Amino acid sequence: MPRAPASLHTKSFDRERFWAYAAAFGSLWGTLEVTLGAFLHTLRLPLTGAFLAAMGAALLVAMRQFYPARGSSLAVGVIAALLKSLSPGGVILGPMIGIISEAFLVELALVVAPRALLSAFVAGGLCVLWSVFQKVLTQTVLYGGTILDLYLAALKRVDQLLGSENAGAWLLVVCIGVLTLLGGSLTLVGRHLGRKAAVELRQQALPQGSTHA
Amino acid sequence: MPRSVPPTAPAAARPGSRTAPWLVLVAVLVCIGLQFGGDLTASALALLVWLLVLALVDRRALRKLWLPRFWLFSLLLALVSGFLLGGNLSKAHGLTLSRVGLDAGLLMIVRGAFLLSLAAHLSAKVKSARFQRLLARLGFSGFGAALATAFALLPELSHTLQVRAGVWQAEAPTWRGRLRHFPTLAVQLLVETAVLAEQCARMGSNPLYAAELLVFIEGPPQSGKTRCLLALVAALKAAGHSVGGIAQPAVHQSDERVGYRLLDVATGETTAFAERVNPSAPAAAGRRYQFEPAAFTRARDLLQRAVLEHPIVCVDELGRLEARGQGHLPGLQQALLQTQPRVLLATVRADAAPALMLLLGRPTVTLAPTADAAELGELLTLIAQVVTRLSAPKGDAHARVASEEWR
Numbered sequence: 234m235p236r237a238p239a240s241l242h243t244k245s246f247d248r249e250r251f252w253a254y255a256a257a258f259g260s261l262w263g264t265l266e267v268t269l270g271a272f273l274h275t276l277r278l279p280l281t282g283a284f285l286a287a288m289g290a291a292l293l294v295a296m297r298q299f300y301p302a303r304g305s306s307l308a309v310g311v312i313a314a315l316l317k318s319l320s321p322g323g324v325i326l327g328p329m330i331g332i333i334s335e336a337f338l339v340e341l342a343l344v345v346a347p348r349a350l351l352s353a354f355v356a357g358g359l360c361v362l363w364s365v366f367q368k369v370l371t372q373t374v375l376y377g378g379t380i381l382d383l384y385l386a387a388l389k390r391v392d393q394l395l396g397s398e399n400a401g402a403w404l405l406v407v408c409i410g411v412l413t414l415l416g417g418s419l420t421l422v423g424r425h426l427g428r429k430a431a432v433e434l435r436q437q438a439l440p441q442g443s444t445h446a
Numbered sequence: 447m448p449r450s451v452p453p454t455a456p457a458a459a460r461p462g463s464r465t466a467p468w469l470v471l472v473a474v475l476v477c478i479g480l481q482f483g484g485d486l487t488a489s490a491l492a493l494l495v496w497l498l499v500l501a502l503v504d505r506r507a508l509r510k511l512w513l514p515r516f517w518l519f520s521l522l523l524a525l526v527s528g529f530l531l532g533g534n535l536s537k538a539h540g541l542t543l544s545r546v547g548l549d550a551g552l553l554m555i556v557r558g559a560f561l562l563s564l565a566a567h568l569s570a571k572v573k574s575a576r577f578q579r580l581l582a583r584l585g586f587s588g589f590g591a592a593l594a595t596a597f598a599l600l601p602e603l604s605h606t607l608q609v610r611a612g613v614w615q616a617e618a619p620t621w622r623g624r625l626r627h628f629p630t631l632a633v634q635l636l637v638e639t640a641v642l643a644e645q646c647a648r649m650g651s652n653p654l655y656a657a658e659l660l661v662f663i664e665g666p667p668q669s670g671k672t673r674c675l676l677a678l679v680a681a682l683k684a685a686g687h688s689v690g691g692i693a694q695p696a697v698h699q700s701d702e703r704v705g706y707r708l709l710d711v712a713t714g715e716t717t718a719f720a721e722r723v724n725p726s727a728p729a730a731a732g733r734r735y736q737f738e739p740a741a742f743t744r745a746r747d748l749l750q751r752a753v754l755e756h757p758i759v760c761v762d763e764l765g766r767l768e769a770r771g772q773g774h775l776p777g778l779q780q781a782l783l784q785t786q787p788r789v790l791l792a793t794v795r796a797d798a799a800p801a802l803m804l805l806l807g808r809p810t811v812t813l814a815p816t817a818d819a820a821e822l823g824e825l826l827t828l829i830a831q832v833v834t835r836l837s838a839p840k841g842d843a844h845a846r847v848a849s850e851e852w853r
Binding site: 249250252253254255256257258259260261263264265268295296299300308312313315316327374375376377379380382383386387390425426427429430433434437 | 520633
């Protein structure tokens with residue numbers, strides 16, 4: 234693998250590089266959130282949040298294929314969240330918390346083996362699950378525990394409609410499973426693309442492989 | 447001599463900035479206490495009190511509560527809880543409803559409204575200058591520079607995305623073709639971003655931090671920032687300093703502001719910059735003035751010339767547009783990438799100051815437009831010292847040490 238000139242491999246340059254990657258990929262994530270996110274929200278498609286979460290995870294996993302520095306996913310997430318905070322708009326705390334949490338989950342999933350297939354899948358699955366969980370959590374904070382009673386009552390009504398005990402719960406489990414699978418798969422695509430990008434970057438002889446953090 | 451002159455804007459320009467936060471905090475705590483008792487009347491009372499507080503201190507947060515979809519959803523939830531929750535069923539228009547369930551639903555709406563309005567108020571606080579300054583004081587220097595770089599990269603990455611998406615659609619008109627081409631597009635985007643990151647790392651995270659002395663004249667709109675800048679420029683020129691850059695003096699007709707002119711600070715020449723076309727449009731919407739087509743190009747040319755020819759450069763009216771990476775900012779960035787002025791004087795709108803601080807660096811001096819003669823005199827002495835010391839030959843060790851002191 235081609236390396237940068239020795240003079241560039243200083244601790245200070247590694248730090249510059251770490252923050253430069255955080256800035257560039259944080260900016261890319263912010264741009265995607267603004268452009269693609271706005272487009273999907275305008276279309277009023279269901280599960281837009283889950284899709285954006287999976288896309289964010291895929292981007293982070295892709296980046297870690299050619300820049301595996303520990304902590305970089307979290308740094309990218311914090312930058313992207315703060316870019317969101319500086320953008321004009323209404324209530325921004327929710328999306329900010331969402332982006333930082335997703336980045337934290339990806340960082341957690343990639344901590345042991347940042348380039349492994351399983352790590353990537355887990356990262357995507359966790360992010361999509363979080364996006365669903367955050368929605369329920371936000372509603373619980375906003376409306377109180379009554380909303381959970383309401384969801385449980387709705388599940389019981391589904392049981393009655395389908396005429397089978399626990400049918401509602403099983404339906405929920407299947408939905409969550411499908412979502413996790415889709416999130417994981419999208420992140421695997423991200424990993425694949427990241428590896429292809431790593432090959433191209435190696436051909437362009439860019440310095441790589443810094444794992445200082 | 448103090449390194450920084452604190453802003454001394456008049457109290458009228460910052461209503462309630464000192465006392466209101468404590469009152470608001472007390473109101474928040476009392477309302478939270480009432481809200482979480484679980485009693486509908488107490489919750490409704492708390493909501494009413496909080497909305498009154500917002501009406502007094504933060505009307506913008508009140509306007510953010512105009513969310514028809516959210517309220518429709520909340521109403522639906524209350525009705526559904528009437529059907530699904532609690533006993534004590536009663537018939538209404540042929541439907542079986544529970545009074546307990548409806549009460550629970552109403553409580554949810556009241557609590558939701560309270561927390562939403564609280565979040566709207568807090569969101570503004572997160573964006574406020576105090577919060578951003580706190581982040582800077584905590585010493586996240588690398589992080590701050592990265593955020594500034596990320597912000598500066600946003601327009602470029604948006605442009606790259608648009609171009610790539612355009613090429614993608616043109617090369618593959620069918621959905622199947624687009625799907626096939628998507629991996630190539632994504633890999634190119636990743637590679638371009640990685641190359642950009644490497645370039646940023648080589649340059650240092652933020653090349654715009656390098657002005658020896660960065661002065662922000664900071665204040666709300668129409669508080670006299672340009673007048674203060676022009677007074678400083680006049681005093682510097684009178685003292686024999688070479689000053690360049692741009693200013694935007696307002697044009698008045700019978701005491702009414704009808705437009706702006708672009709002033710070349712070095713020569714004193716002015717050209718038309720903006721004309722008021724829609725006096726009734728809200729200032730925040732940015733539709734009140736129509737800009738001359740070539741105005742920003744001329745401003746950019748003047749800034750580029752100024753950094754090359756003058757040690758002291760000024761730029762006027764950095765506001766929300768620049769905080770979003772538009773207006774004068776691209777021109778200023780291009781100019782600063784060529785070479786660094788020793789002193790950069792900028793007038794900055796108070797609400798855009800935090801974002802601009804991240805883009806241009808922390809100002810060495812922050813001056814209020816209402817600064818008195820003593821403060822202006824202090825700043826003039828400081829500028830003179832920086833310019834004179836740095837004018838010494840490169841090999842002069844004393845001059846280099848002195849210049850480092852200002853960093």
